[in-house]
Amino acid sequence: MGKVVLVTGVARQLGGRFVRRVQRDPDVDRVVGVDVVPPEHHLGGAEFVQADIRQSAIGRVLAETGADTVVHLDVTGTPLVSGSRTSVKETNVIGTMQLLGACQKSPTVRRLVVKSSTNVYGSAPRDPAVCTETTTPKSLPSGGFAKDAVEVEGYVRGFARRRPDVAVTVLRFANILGPDAGTPLASYLALPVLPTVFGYDPRLQFVHEDDVLEVLRISSHEPRRGTLNSGTFNIAGDGVLLLSQCSRRLGRPTVPLPLPAVTWAGSLVRTLGMTDFSPEQIRLLTHGRVVDTTQMRETLGFRPQYTTAGAFADFARSRGAGLLPPEALAGAVDRIAELSRRSSGHLPTQSAN
Numbered sequence: 001m002g003k004v005v006l007v008t009g010v011a012r013q014l015g016g017r018f019v020r021r022v023q024r025d026p027d028v029d030r031v032v033g034v035d036v037v038p039p040e041h042h043l044g045g046a047e048f049v050q051a052d053i054r055q056s057a058i059g060r061v062l063a064e065t066g067a068d069t070v071v072h073l074d075v076t077g078t079p080l081v082s083g084s085r086t087s088v089k090e091t092n093v094i095g096t097m098q099l100l101g102a103c104q105k106s107p108t109v110r111r112l113v114v115k116s117s118t119n120v121y122g123s124a125p126r127d128p129a130v131c132t133e134t135t136t137p138k139s140l141p142s143g144g145f146a147k148d149a150v151e152v153e154g155y156v157r158g159f160a161r162r163r164p165d166v167a168v169t170v171l172r173f174a175n176i177l178g179p180d181a182g183t184p185l186a187s188y189l190a191l192p193v194l195p196t197v198f199g200y201d202p203r204l205q206f207v208h209e210d211d212v213l214e215v216l217r218i219s220s221h222e223p224r225r226g227t228l229n230s231g232t233f234n235i236a237g238d239g240v241l242l243l244s245q246c247s248r249r250l251g252r253p254t255v256p257l258p259l260p261a262v263t264w265a266g267s268l269v270r271t272l273g274m275t276d277f278s279p280e281q282i283r284l285l286t287h288g289r290v291v292d293t294t295q296m297r298e299t300l301g302f303r304p305q306y307t308t309a310g311a312f313a314d315f316a317r318s319r320g321a322g323l324l325p326p327e328a329l330a331g332a333v334d335r336i337a338e339l340s341r342r343s344s345g346h347l348p349t350q351s352a353n
Helices: 013-022 057-065 085-105 144-162 184-189 209-219 243-250 259-271 279-287 294-298 308-319 326-343
Strands: 003-008 028-035 047-050 069-072 111-117 167-173 175-177 194-197 206-208 231-235 254-257
Touching: 003 013, 003 057, 013 028, 013 209, 028 057, 057 085, 069 085, 085 144, 111 144, 111 209, 144 167, 144 279, 167 209, 175 184, 175 209, 175 308, 184 279, 184 308, 194 243, 194 259, 194 279, 206 209, 206 308, 209 231, 231 294, 243 254, 243 308, 254 259, 259 279
Parallel strands: 003 028, 003 069, 028 047, 069 111, 111 167, 167 231, 175 206, 194 254
Antiparallel strands: none
């Protein structure tokens, strides 16, 4: 008998793609997808069970399927369909608690993979230049998805102590981008004009959705020789991009605003339903965040196909042209910067796109 893999959050594009991908693996005999609503996309030959992981019924689903591998993807920052922030938090936190309780009672579960986020590090002015898996946040997230992710990881650590026989892998993903990305940052970058915080140009990291699927697949399998599939890992493409570089490559002009005005603009676009411009996203767009991926490469044995710049380029191609051609926008920004340097008495220097 091959492996039986249970996947949560399959009504979302990422969950659906992972289900279709993992069932092609020769050592996987059965894949069961779980979500509170039926997915609009197909799941290939996988079975679908409509269930709410916030309810104790998830325990029955786990027992009836006899799953030995659980991949928990229903940890997210955006509501499903017409859900609210409250429902998102309940699914993230209470749903994870219920799922872990079911896994703890299950005699068949041997591997657990949990989708988390580098949001757990927060974004603060005194943060280290690069965060490792052991970095303690200078300021713990006080709300939103970042706080959810911190709570989820706390429950997962408790489960790992109670069930040391289960291999537990937590994947902290950087900002996920790609043609099908539905993340809050992807929605922000799709705005025709990007509001930014005056005086700040944060460093950002991205991971391509194809690499997300591959590292999830690797983590759900027995480790290859010389690698270890349990533990907590930062997952990001090599390199960083500044927000100003992102705007140039998109051809979308920025509007630098004082921080209070950015907060007000965020409330406005959130009210209009254009994007979820949350306080944690504003902090990211102020201070940025960069993580170390040494453990991803050396311990997990995974090397992303896309760099941060490559993931962003694929995302940019899928979004089409911005208001201005990228070359024209970059040239205009460079000319303004050169005039500013000359007026302040500095010699002009070469700028990088």
